[in-house]
Amino acid sequence: MSKRSKIILIVIAVFFIAALIWFGKKNAKSIVEYETETPFRTTIVKKTVATGKVIPLEEIEIKPQITGIIDKVLLLEGSKVKKGDLIATVRVVPNEQSLISAKGRVDNAKLRVNNSAVSYKRTKNLFDKGVIARTEFESVELTYNQAKQDLKNAQNDYQIIKRGSAGSGGSANTNIIAQMSGTILEIPVKEGDQVIQSNNFNAGTTIASIADMAKMIFEGKVDESEVGKLVKGTEIEVSIGAIEGTKFPAKLNFIAPKGTEEGGAVQFKIKADVSLDDKFFIRAGYSANADIVLVKKDSVLSIKEALLRFDKKTEEPYVEVKQADGNYEKKTLKLGTSDGVNVEILEGVTKDDEIKIWNKASKDDKKKED
Known part of the structure; x- marks a missing residue:
């Protein structure tokens, strides 16, 4: 082989080696390029949602004052009533044994009255003639008056057992009237149903429930982890x-x-006065949600939560900030309030820092996190 051929081969070999070195260095560089974002100022509002329903502020149940059978139902559910309006009437069905016993007491009282009347008239004639003393006459007169009062009491008892009340007040017990102005929400009885008056051993039968639909409240529940952040008087939606x-x-x-405790978590009941809109008719028992602001911070330095990474060992949050030479430096952060999208930055970066937007995780990224 000639000297010229050797020189050509050597030059080709040098170029080939140089090309290999150049391609090797080029391939060694990461082909992953990252975009960056800078921190910004925004208002962060942390909310919680309470589930519940809207119910009337004032609602009452009307129960009968006597035991009997519903005779008539005069109004329907949804009717608007004023205090004192008649809703239904109750017919008394007396107990036969009690009725016979009361009738017997009336008859006995009449016998005593008749006997006392005869004695009273005889004694009065003697007193008028001056035969007996005044004290003896007054004693007989007292016995006669007591007998008449006993008869009246026995007759009243008989009427109460028979009709539900004595004298002209009978309708006061048999008439079921509205005790407040509002809307009838429910009438759970119908004509012919037996009803029981409330007493020490029985709550009684509810004939109707009435509520003022112009005053509604929200009633819901919040978790124990958030109830400590609530304050009375807070405006909610x-x-x-x-x-x-x-x-x-x-x-x-x-x-x-x-x-x-419900489902393993402790829930606390809350209530809120709702301001109604005349355009809508709100029915009692509508399901509802309440948005409650727990924390609100205006114009705080923030970043998107998607930019955060967490150290696997210390679990501290961090980001990578771009340096002047194009490399990225890890910066540990101190975080504040988060709304689930943006998070407040207390320490770690400034508003001018360029923070890496993480692409889909690569092996190199995973090695850096490890």
Whole structure:
């Protein structure tokens, strides 16, 4: 082989080696490129949602004052009533044994009255003639008056057992009237049903329930982890499932001092006065949700939560910030309030820092996190 051929081969070999080195270095560089974002100032609002329903503020149940059978139901559910309006009437069905016993007491009282009347007339004639003393006459007169009073009491007892009341007040017990103005929500009885008056051993039969539909409240429950952040008087928004696209303002006025366990979690009852809109008719028992602001911070330095990473060992949050040479430096952060999308930054980065937007995780990224 000639000297010229050797030189050509050597040059080709040098170029080939140089090309290999160049391609090797080029391939060694990461082909992954990252975009960046800078922190920004925004308002962060942390909310909780309480599920519940809207119910009337004032609702009463009307029960009978006597035991009997519903004779007539004069109004329907949904009717608007004023205090004193007649809703239904009750017919008394007396107990036969009690009725016979009461009738016997009346007859006995009449016998005593008749006997006392005869004695009274005889004694009065003698007293008028001066035959007997005044004290003896007054004693007989007292016995006669007591007998008449006993007869009256026995007759009243008989009328109460027979009709439900004595004298002209009979309708006061048999008439079921509205005790407040409002709307009849429910009449759970019908004509012919037997009803029982309330007493020490029985709550009695509910004939009707009435509520003022112009005053509604939201009643719901919140978890124990959030109840400590609630404050009475807080303005909230109530969304009613049956009325889409409308939120009703409300004010929190009650937070239960004691919780109840439901499904392994302790729930606390809350109530809020709802401001109604005349355009909508709100029915009692509508399901509703209440948006309650727990924390609100205005114009705080924030980043998107998607930019965060968490150290597997310390579990501390961090981001990677772009440096002047194009490399990224890990910065541990101290976080504040989060709304699920943005998170407040207390320490770690400034508003001018360029934070890496993480692409789909690669092996190199995983090695860095490890």
